[in-house]
Amino acid sequence: MTFLDALPERYSVILCDIWGVVHDGVDLYPGAAERLLGWVGEGRRIILITNAPRTAEAVEQQLARIGLPRGAWHGISTSGEAGIVALNEVGAPVGFIGTPDDRDILESRGVVISAGDDFTDLACLGLDGVRMNPADYLADLEPLVARGVVMHCLNPDRMVVRGGVPEACAGAIADLYEGLSGSVRWYGKPHPAIYQHALDLADNPAKTSIVAIGDALPTDVLGAARQGIDCIFVTGGIHAGEPFPAAFAPQYGLGDWAPVAVVATLG
16 A cells, blocks of 8 residues: 555645646546545545646646546646736736747736737746747847846746657746846746645645645745645656655755655556
8 A cells, every 4th residue: 555545634635736747748647537536535625736827727628638537626726827917917018938829828818918029028838839949049038138028937847748758848948038137937836826826725724734746846846845735746757757856855945854755656
């Protein structure tokens, strides 16, 4: 019997990452849906927490296409939701980096995309689907830094693995922007706002009753640690089977913090 099979009863709320834990961007991982459904059957509340730069509705549609039963979760907290609120507060058209679908999602929620280059703020949701190397964006980023444009990064992930193939995310572009001395506002894990949204969806339980599950050390795991939430580290996602690094807690000033469990998959 594994730690997941006998998850302590005190964990009445589970904050579960999606990409790298539940699916690989194309297919569900074996046993992931059954695990979540089992926990729901035990009366636990499942909140999916994701750095997807999209709305909760868009993520729900993606999960339906991949085949995750709707009964396997109770709510979805996305970095996109937090970023959309901030972009609407800018009060002026913004620049944009991402796919046409990403743009449609922003515009459907009232974000106005600038038709010119006189914007002061830029929405970065990820690669545009044509230029698949973050370095390809440098020529666009340099003049934006010179103008003092603020980048809003709606996905702090640097990389995901889609169907076994690594794919860069918005966080990789934002890293380049900061490297050029540009200003970036980050939304999603490991930053606080996405956790507060997730806890609101779960009716703000005591943190001692929560466990977070994730596969990315600098986002899922670090975010849980900084929020004072227990964490289960899944090695089978982005870190491709690597063990939990002994230097993780010292690296981030976390003392002797460690995940409560390290597992290969949810299955």
